[in-house]
Amino acid sequence: xxxxxxxxxxxxxxxxxxxxxxxxxxxxxxxxxxxxxxxxxxxxxxxxxxxxxxxxxxxxxxxxxxxxxxxxxxxxxxxxxxxxxxxxxxxxxxxxxxxxxxxxxxxxxxxxxxxxxxxxxxxxxxxxxxxxxxxxxxxxxxxxxxxxxxxxxxxxxxxxxxxxxxxxxxxxxxxxxxxxxxxxxxxxxxxxxxxxxxxxxxxxxxxxxxxxxxxxxxxxxxxxxxxxxxxxxxxxxxxxxxxxxxxxxxxxxxxxxxxxxxxxxxxxxxxxxxxxxxxxxxxxxxxxxxxxxxxxxxxxxxxxxxxxxxxxxxxxxxxxxxxxxxxxxxxxxxxxxxxxxxxx
Amino acid sequence: xxxxxxxxxxxxxxxxxxxxxxxxxxxxxxxxxxxxxxxxxxxxxxxxxxxxxxxxxxxxxxxxxxxxxxxxxxxxxxxxxxxxxxxxxxxxxxxxxxxxxxxxxxxxxxxxxxxxxxxxxxxxxxxxxxxxxxxxxxxxxxxxxxxxxxxxxxxxxxxxxxxxxxxxxxxxxxxxxxxxxxxxxxxxxxxxxxxxxxxxxxxxxxxxxxxxxxxxxxxxxxxxxxxxxxxxxxxxxxxxxxxxxxxxxxxxxxxxxxxxxxxxxxxxxxxxxxxxxxxxxxxxxxxxxxxxxxxxxxxxxxxxxxxxxxxxxxxxxxxxxxxxxxxxxxxxxxxxxxxxxxxx
DNA sequence: TTTTTTTGTGCAATCGTTATCGGGAACGTT
DNA sequence: AACGTTCCCGATAACGATTGCACAAAAAAA
Numbered sequence: 165x166x167x168x169x170x171x172x173x174x175x176x177x178x179x180x181x182x183x184x185x186x187x188x189x190x191x192x193x194x195x196x197x198x199x200x201x202x203x204x205x206x207x208x209x210x211x212x213x214x215x216x217x218x219x220x221x222x223x224x225x226x227x228x229x230x231x232x233x234x235x236x237x238x239x240x241x242x243x244x245x246x247x248x249x250x251x252x253x254x255x256x257x258x259x260x261x262x263x264x265x266x267x268x269x270x271x272x273x274x275x276x277x278x279x280x281x282x283x284x285x286x287x288x289x290x291x292x293x294x295x296x297x298x299x300x301x302x303x304x305x306x307x308x309x310x311x312x313x314x315x316x317x318x319x320x321x322x323x324x325x326x327x328x329x330x331x332x333x334x335x336x337x338x339x340x341x342x343x344x345x346x347x348x349x350x351x352x353x354x355x356x357x358x359x360x361x362x363x364x365x366x367x368x369x370x371x372x373x374x375x376x377x378x379x380x381x382x383x384x385x386x387x388x389x390x391x392x393x394x395x396x397x398x399x400x401x402x403x404x405x406x407x408x409x410x411x412x413x414x415x416x417x418x419x420x421x422x423x424x425x426x427x428x429x430x431x432x433x434x435x436x437x438x439x440x441x442x443x444x445x446x447x448x449x450x451x452x453x454x455x456x457x458x459x460x461x462x463x464x465x466x467x468x469x470x471x472x473x474x475x476x477x478x479x480x481x482x483x484x485x486x487x488x489x490x491x492x493x494x495x496x497x498x499x500x501x502x503x504x505x506x507x508x
Numbered sequence: 509x510x511x512x513x514x515x516x517x518x519x520x521x522x523x524x525x526x527x528x529x530x531x532x533x534x535x536x537x538x539x540x541x542x543x544x545x546x547x548x549x550x551x552x553x554x555x556x557x558x559x560x561x562x563x564x565x566x567x568x569x570x571x572x573x574x575x576x577x578x579x580x581x582x583x584x585x586x587x588x589x590x591x592x593x594x595x596x597x598x599x600x601x602x603x604x605x606x607x608x609x610x611x612x613x614x615x616x617x618x619x620x621x622x623x624x625x626x627x628x629x630x631x632x633x634x635x636x637x638x639x640x641x642x643x644x645x646x647x648x649x650x651x652x653x654x655x656x657x658x659x660x661x662x663x664x665x666x667x668x669x670x671x672x673x674x675x676x677x678x679x680x681x682x683x684x685x686x687x688x689x690x691x692x693x694x695x696x697x698x699x700x701x702x703x704x705x706x707x708x709x710x711x712x713x714x715x716x717x718x719x720x721x722x723x724x725x726x727x728x729x730x731x732x733x734x735x736x737x738x739x740x741x742x743x744x745x746x747x748x749x750x751x752x753x754x755x756x757x758x759x760x761x762x763x764x765x766x767x768x769x770x771x772x773x774x775x776x777x778x779x780x781x782x783x784x785x786x787x788x789x790x791x792x793x794x795x796x797x798x799x800x801x802x803x804x805x806x807x808x809x810x811x812x813x814x815x816x817x818x819x820x821x822x823x824x825x826x827x828x829x830x831x832x833x834x835x836x837x838x839x840x841x842x843x844x845x846x847x848x849x850x851x852x
Numbered sequence: 853t854t855t856t857t858t859t860g861t862g863c864a865a866t867c868g869t870t871a872t873c874g875g876g877a878a879c880g881t882t
Numbered sequence: 883a884a885c886g887t888t889c890c891c892g893a894t895a896a897c898g899a900t901t902g903c904a905c906a907a908a909a910a911a912a
Binding site for chain 3: 169170181185186189214216217218220223
């Protein structure tokens with residue numbers, strides 16, 4: 165794996181490495197003819213500066229690290245596509261790591277990316293992360309971090325989120341207007357920002373329509389490992405309530421499909437017995453049985469905005485503490501899984 | 509972002525950097541007491557060796573590059589999970605890049621990864637890649653590369669694939685045994701290995717059951733950009749044939765869901781009018797309408813085996829040219845989308 | 853006591869690149 | 883003739899870590 169270096173060029177052309185370096189960077193203090201000589205030779209030999217040497221020298225890498233819970237999830241893979249499209253155009257490379265919703269892996273990934281001198285970090289928190297010191301320390305050392313989707317409350321920086329409150333409000337309202345009254349909410353762990361925001365929207369809608377909030381209709385499910393069992397147990401509990409729900413609002417890809425699987429196995433008829441609205445970016449919502457009413461997050465756009473903010477932070481370190489939190493509108497698409505009860 | 513270096517430790521302890529370095533690597537020639545002193549101090553200050561400096565010095569990085577067409581695809585994200593699980597345990601980091609099925613991006617990603625001194629490459633070819641010199645040159649320079657899923661014919665190295673021929677044969681056979689005779693095949697570009705292998709299995713099954721092969725039943729679809737339009741046009745052609753197919757065997761996630769979308773829009777009844785079997789790892793096959801018969805690739809396992817082969821190649825550069833091509837069995841799951849015609 | 857061996861440590865080079873400093877040559881100005 | 887500019891270019895020192903070599907001091911052998 166021998167590659168050509170500046171030193172080789174210098175030797176071949178009988179120049180010093182400094183001259184070659186400057187010629188390649190088109191410095192004004194180099195004779196145009198020498199420049200041409202060097203550039204042509206470099207071109208011919210297909211010279212590429214060694215980014216590792218540059219990183220070592222400058223302590224930067226022109227790359228940004230992305231830490232997300234899980235790639236195998238449409239929301240996150242769209243997020244990545246958004247991130248990559250912008251980063252690529254701005255000359256940054258994107259290095260992706262999965263936390264698999266584990267705190268330890270999140271910390272390990274963070275450390276590795278930092279040791280690799282990424283210029284900044286884009287993070288969506290693992291669902292099991294409650295301790296944030298690993299990020300706080302880095303921010304104090306001046307590493308730019310932008311959070312997206314699953315963001316922490318106690319860290320001051322740019323954040324990009326979906327308007328979870330409104331999305332959730334609209335979903336719940338839609339179910340109410342479709343004639344449902346006993347609306348359950350299957351959601352993520354309580355210490356995630358998205359959980360509390362969505363819960364708030366759900367509650368507000370119930371309140372606005374004069375429906376009493378019933379805690380037993382809300383189930384918080386861990387992600388990770390044994391999702392199936394988790395789901396099944398939670399749903400089982402819902403279905404065996406004295407007054408079982410006539411609608412369910414699920415808060416993620418996994419929870420939604422998990423819920424539908426359980427309903428399918430148990431022979432629960434959707435939407436006749438229970439209506440479903442999913443807060444999910446699943447790509448085949450229209451092909452499901454029945455087609456699924458979804459609240460979609462603008463994942464691509466969220467990724468794009470987050471990376472823009474991050475790169476701005478990298479290139480113009482902020483004096484003032486004017487951090488913004490951008491909240492992007494969700495899109496509800498109504499399909500059969502939540503049609504009105506009047507049909508029955 | 510100041511981090512502690514070996515130099516800082518040396519200064520603090522009044523030693524030379526060489527002594528510190530050796531102490532940290534537990535060299536026999538260092539006084540046990542000095543060692544202890546250094547190690548404790550390093551521990552206390554949370555010292556981590558700078559991997560960039562090491563990469564520069566040794567021209568290796570303890571990381572492997574992965575180039576795949578698209579993350580937002582269950583097959584590939586499971587592949588990644590398989591790769592990561594093994595690589596992580598063996599002390600390697602995984603850097604993921606998407607080619608988005610573009611030849612140019614594949615080349616760009618390759619160059620970048622090489623310049624970053626990855627120790628090896630795991631590649632699933634972009635569907636638009638026909639020229640392989642960028643990989644061939646690297647292999648000649650000694651860079652270990654293992655291909656998986658979409659593998660090239662003309663490069664000698666380890667490869668890991670699904671048994672596309674048999675998987676395809678079984679799918680086709682299943683359709684035949686379900687009473688279908690006019691079986692279409694919607695597949696990827698012809699110059700991909702997976703395309704020809706699957707086509708061969710399809711043809712063989714037809715032949716074995718005495719059904720004439722009809723080229724007009726086979727449609728090759730480009731990936732990338734305008735998938736929808738591509739799909740729709742191809743399917744339109746199939747449906748308007750003098751003898752339209754009564755079954756369709758689709759060769760990828762995208763092709764399968766695209767096909768189902770078109771059928772849904774056009775009101776084509778599945779499986780009554782046309783049966784579908786998809787060569788896909790889509791996770792919600794059972795939730796689709798109708799539940800989809802699938803031939804699944806053992807994605808996780810393919811990733812694991814590929815990375816094992818790669819790391820073996822990295823750590824024990826091969827003398828002999830005994831490269832293996834591992835072919836892993838696919839799993840067919842029969843669901844309603846392909847039930848027998850006798851039902852009608 | 854002298855010589856040899858062992859033990860523990862430091863110096864300097866290396867990896868590829870660039871920034872800093874400095875200097876020689878050619879020219880212009882008094 | 884003496885000095886200041888301008889134009890090109892080179893030597894050197896970083897960046898962080900490892901390592902072959904040298905070398906002093908202490909211990910062992912003579």
